[in-house]
Amino acid sequence: MAVGKQNLMLKRKPRSLLIAVAVMFTVVGLIAYFGFRTLEHEVLLRHYQAQTLAQTRIAQAGTFVLNWLEQRAVRFDALMALTTYDDSALKAVIEKDDDIESVFVLQKNRLHYPNERQLLTQKEQDWVRLIMPIVHDPSLLHGHNIKDEQQAPSAGWFIVNETQEPVLIYWRNKGGNSVGFRVSYIKLLSDIINAADFDFGNDLLEIKENGRLLYQSKTFEQLGRMEQLGALHLPYPLSAWQIEYYGRPTNALIVYGWGGLFLLALMTIAGLIVFRFYREYTQTARLAQQQVGFVSQVSHELKTPLTNIRLYAELLKEDLSGSSEEGLRYAEVIVRESQRLSRLIQNILTFTRAPKLNIQPIELHTFIQKIADGFMPSFQAKAMSIVVNMPQQLSIHSDVDRLTQIISNFLSNAEKYAAAGKRVELTVDSQAEHVDIAVRDYGVGIPEKEVKMIFQPFYRVKSAITEGVAGTGIGLTIARQLAESLGGEILVSHPVPGVQFILRLKQSGKPFASEGGLK
Amino acid sequence: MQMRHCLAALTPLVFALSANAGTTPVVTIKSELAAPVILENTQDKNYVKVSLTGFSLETQKRSPINLSLVIDRSGSMSGDRIEKARDAAIMAVNMLDSNDTLSVVIYDDTVDVIVPAAKVKDKNKLIETIKKRVHARGSTALFAGISKGIHQVSKYLDKEQVNRIILLSDGQANVGPSSVSELSELARIAAKKGIAITTLGIGEGYNEDLMAAIAGYSDGNHAFVEKPSDLEKIFAKEFGDVMSVVAQDVEVIIELANNVKLVRLLGRDGEIKGNKASVRLNQLYSNQEKYVLLEVIPAKGTHAETKPFVEVNVSYDNLSTKKKDTYQKALPIRYTASAAEVKSAVVEEVLADSAIQSMALENERAIRLMDEGKMVEAKEVLNKGARSLEALPISSPAAKQKVQENVSQNDKLIERMGKEDAVSSRKALKEQGYNTQMQNKK
Numbered sequence: 021m022a023v024g025k026q027n028l029m030l031k032r033k034p035r036s037l038l039i040a041v042a043v044m045f046t047v048v049g050l051i052a053y054f055g056f057r058t059l060e061h062e063v064l065l066r067h068y069q070a071q072t073l074a075q076t077r078i079a080q081a082g083t084f085v086l087n088w089l090e091q092r093a094v095r096f097d098a099l100m101a102l103t104t105y106d107d108s109a110l111k112a113v114i115e116k117d118d119d120i121e122s123v124f125v126l127q128k129n130r131l132h133y134p135n136e137r138q139l140l141t142q143k144e145q146d147w148v149r150l151i152m153p154i155v156h157d158p159s160l161l162h163g164h165n166i167k168d169e170q171q172a173p174s175a176g177w178f179i180v181n182e183t184q185e186p187v188l189i190y191w192r193n194k195g196g197n198s199v200g201f202r203v204s205y206i207k208l209l210s211d212i213i214n215a216a217d218f219d220f221g222n223d224l225l226e227i228k229e230n231g232r233l234l235y236q237s238k239t240f241e242q243l244g245r246m247e248q249l250g251a252l253h254l255p256y257p258l259s260a261w262q263i264e265y266y267g268r269p270t271n272a273l274i275v276y277g278w279g280g281l282f283l284l285a286l287m288t289i290a291g292l293i294v295f296r297f298y299r300e301y302t303q304t305a306r307l308a309q310q311q312v313g314f315v316s317q318v319s320h321e322l323k324t325p326l327t328n329i330r331l332y333a334e335l336l337k338e339d340l341s342g343s344s345e346e347g348l349r350y351a352e353v354i355v356r357e358s359q360r361l362s363r364l365i366q367n368i369l370t371f372t373r374a375p376k377l378n379i380q381p382i383e384l385h386t387f388i389q390k391i392a393d394g395f396m397p398s399f400q401a402k403a404m405s406i407v408v409n410m411p412q413q414l415s416i417h418s419d420v421d422r423l424t425q426i427i428s429n430f431l432s433n434a435e436k437y438a439a440a441g442k443r444v445e446l447t448v449d450s451q452a453e454h455v456d457i458a459v460r461d462y463g464v465g466i467p468e469k470e471v472k473m474i475f476q477p478f479y480r481v482k483s484a485i486t487e488g489v490a491g492t493g494i495g496l497t498i499a500r501q502l503a504e505s506l507g508g509e510i511l512v513s514h515p516v517p518g519v520q521f522i523l524r525l526k527q528s529g530k531p532f533a534s535e536g537g538l539k
Numbered sequence: 540m541q542m543r544h545c546l547a548a549l550t551p552l553v554f555a556l557s558a559n560a561g562t563t564p565v566v567t568i569k570s571e572l573a574a575p576v577i578l579e580n581t582q583d584k585n586y587v588k589v590s591l592t593g594f595s596l597e598t599q600k601r602s603p604i605n606l607s608l609v610i611d612r613s614g615s616m617s618g619d620r621i622e623k624a625r626d627a628a629i630m631a632v633n634m635l636d637s638n639d640t641l642s643v644v645i646y647d648d649t650v651d652v653i654v655p656a657a658k659v660k661d662k663n664k665l666i667e668t669i670k671k672r673v674h675a676r677g678s679t680a681l682f683a684g685i686s687k688g689i690h691q692v693s694k695y696l697d698k699e700q701v702n703r704i705i706l707l708s709d710g711q712a713n714v715g716p717s718s719v720s721e722l723s724e725l726a727r728i729a730a731k732k733g734i735a736i737t738t739l740g741i742g743e744g745y746n747e748d749l750m751a752a753i754a755g756y757s758d759g760n761h762a763f764v765e766k767p768s769d770l771e772k773i774f775a776k777e778f779g780d781v782m783s784v785v786a787q788d789v790e791v792i793i794e795l796a797n798n799v800k801l802v803r804l805l806g807r808d809g810e811i812k813g814n815k816a817s818v819r820l821n822q823l824y825s826n827q828e829k830y831v832l833l834e835v836i837p838a839k840g841t842h843a844e845t846k847p848f849v850e851v852n853v854s855y856d857n858l859s860t861k862k863k864d865t866y867q868k869a870l871p872i873r874y875t876a877s878a879a880e881v882k883s884a885v886v887e888e889v890l891a892d893s894a895i896q897s898m899a900l901e902n903e904r905a906i907r908l909m910d911e912g913k914m915v916e917a918k919e920v921l922n923k924g925a926r927s928l929e930a931l932p933i934s935s936p937a938a939k940q941k942v943q944e945n946v947s948q949n950d951k952l953i954e955r956m957g958k959e960d961a962v963s964s965r966k967a968l969k970e971q972g973y974n975t976q977m978q979n980k981k
Contacts, residue, residue, distance in 0.1 A: 118728070118731060118732065139812050139813035140812065141810045141811065141812040142810070142811065143810065144812075184718070184720055185720060185721065185724065204724065204728060205724075206716070206721055206724035206725050206728060207728055209682070209686075209715075209716055209721075210682070210685075210686040210689065210690075210725055210728065211686075213650070213682070213683045213686040213687070213715070214686050214687060214689075214690040229716075232714075232715055232716060232717075233648070233680070233714050233715055234683070234715050234716075235683070236648065236649045238649070
């Protein structure tokens, strides 16, 4: 039994290597692919996180700067509501308020303060010169603050960047008046520098005004190889302000490096596992091959003495014919059993070694009759009969030994498993295309679902009949392989009762699908 | 050692000045005309001088100081300079006491407040911090450094103490706002809060225009520290000033009578509106004279006529009484036909001061010439100024001495320009001009 199995594996050897390699590549490839995708995703995720963080922090710094303006706006609104617009009150405001540098009041589009008809200091004169465009066209003030087309805003910021020091004004319309406070731009810069206090660890935030660095959350020296992760231009009036955020670039190399190393380890392990399985498999196969070789050798050695035994047993049987009943019966048993043994050996040898294909014309009538005759004694011993049914003249081209073996296997099966049917029919039917050689028994038959299985090596139908009957389980497998080597096929039909195996051969065609080797 | 020496030098000075204890101390204010009597029907230039001299201070009674040391630690400060700056800072800690407030700001491209404004209690700890943290590196964020200094002083801002920032730098401002106008504006903001900024420029690398402007707009002192070893001496002098502040927030308003024409302010800058000039001084030091000098053209008058000429108003915070003192005085002008009478009435010191200030303005022109590379012309201007100052017809010893001091200074500068490079002499010239205009001790 082991012989066939090992032999079968033997035949799959080159394919198994291919499969092993394919499996290995697939597993390693999958690990590499998904691993790489995971790493890629991780890098992207880190990058994205870093950027989101940068945006949040930039926004935080932006709000911080704009808060300064907002706080001033709120305070100035209160101040504007409380202050009367006479000279002394306004002067006091300029004098006392740290944030306010100058004030103007427009009344009905005329400059009410500073009053040009009075004597002005140099500083006041400069101020008047600066705001002249606004006096001529007060709509300049809200040109930048329009949010609603219908309604001009009543308060807001205004900036002129033309002069050396930007002129930053907060203005409000009150009654028919427009009031404007000039806020010290330098004070704004100074306050931002003083109040800005961000600590973003290793990352760096910069507040720049017109490209000039105002604030840095960390010293430049530590900057090293940082990459800008985000930048923001503040809205009007601080459009010249920019907030930039720097951080260490997401270190893709580290992720890829370590991740790659991990993947490599994973792939190596997977590869080793596949290799180990393959090794185990091929080792068994090698062992089997050795065993098959051994069995084949032994069987071959057995063949010669067996042939002699058969020869002399048959000679003995002929000598004894007509004499002692007892002796003849013994000789018949010896002949029968030696025939059986030689078939068995032939099967094993066929299975393990492929004999050469020897095509020759065969006269079917004598050929079939000869086989039937060969089986007659054993059939008779089981009280079974063979009915041969065939046309007189029919010849085909085929291999005598192989054909003999196929038909013998069919008959041997019938003898072993369908003895209860008492009758076996051997029919040859010649059609236009093919020749069918059928062996039908009248036994219990084979369940249909098992028909496929019986051609597999070492499969034996489990039933009361097979119980206790010796068998290798390779008979039908060999029959089919031989049939295929002859360019034919084996069909199974289910007449009731029993089963019928049909060997279908091409009509006198020269069957040469293969060089005769078993696949 | 030098530090201790300086301290020793300061102490007797302060003692000597505490003579008039007992009476209410007030600032001595004098309003004078260079020529109180003038020839009839002439309109020669005249000068109004309002001088203010701080009263003597009792040793125990000096006003508390709110000081911020702003120290440049940019790369160029490394070596001798930062060491001396560190020593100076340590000296400052030693000179202050527990009534005083100190903060220390160091800056390069970023600013660190290494000692946040707080009363000077644990001197050893402060000195430790300074020793550990004041080291050179980086570039120069001057604007941010001063901003932080202002912020620190502002935390404990009090009109009754001396609020001051001392800036030590050897560099150009190269990070953040760096123009003279921007830093002047920042100094003005400090002045508005009553904080004076003293700027000490070390070596030849700093921008003297910038440093002088910062000091000027905030009414602090400005000094050129040529050698790092001079730093302690200059620091001690600065401390002498800081510790002897007797009045702050001084405002001098000079209003001219009708028909008197205001030409310009000499020395200190101020605000002019019509025929009214107002000048602010951040502080007055004990026994030091500061003055406001106004160049005017009088109206014509007839013999024996006396006309009202000018009205002077002064107000200041008296740190000793913690009250606001005011002073008011009207000066008339008299016309005569006698030249001798005019001559005898001339107040020579006022004349000398106005000549000195005019020369200081000419010296500014010399700096501009130096910038254009015209060294010979610059020297010529300096020389001409010195010679015309020398030729001033004065006889009083005090005025003569004053004049002679300035003449010899110009002469020294000319000599220096011959020997040294332009960079260093320009700084010396700027410093001298600054001190003349602000009437600082030289």
